[in-house]
Amino acid sequence: MGKLPREFYSRNTKIVARELLGKSLVHKREEGIILANIVETEAYLGLKDPGSHAYRRITPRNRIMFGPPGKAYIYFVYGNHYCLNVVTEKDGVAGAVLIRAGEPQKGIQLMRKNRRIDGPLTRLTNGPGKLTQALGITGSMNGIDLTGDRLFIMSDTGLGENRRPLKKFNIIRTGRIGIKKGRNLPYRYYIEGNKFISGKHPV
DNA sequence: AATCAGATTTCCT
């Protein structure tokens, strides 16, 4: 139930993406603790991955991806949203895992407040932009150290207001969402049957 | 149910 150490992140990006499923993402704020279990991730590799921001070279935006593992790479997309990534691989090698969806466990009232939306729990954090908004994560936190005590990831505590801890689960691997180049590469991972995966629900 | 406009930054084919 400890906080994941830097060695966890300092590994192959696809392995980290897979192993982050079922872990607990924690944001400590003045108002209280917000915690969600990670249920969907995508691996973004470095210079050779055409779907990655780090494709071909370092830029001011993607520089965090090239730095030490265990940091947060947070970027702004489509004029409105922030996406949270975890930096992987050794210092100097680009790689990151996009956290695409979570399952709310603690601080659900805070999440609803941050999202300024009513509706089912399953729509609170079922997408990368929704997740950061619910957790109160913005671009000013880009580069924050995930081995610190403000924003970090733990093994599933089994605590939570929502439901029992995730036990064993099957992992499904598919192509990544929302990109054109590199879409065919099977670098998206999610927990089979989970109700909090990104995407539209039928009404 | 499916589609569209709008929010508006960062980086280029």
Add this chain to the structure above:
DNA sequence: GGAAATCTGATTA
């Protein structure tokens, strides 16, 4: 200039 690791609320394109 135009697309991009998105989402919401309004419209039916």
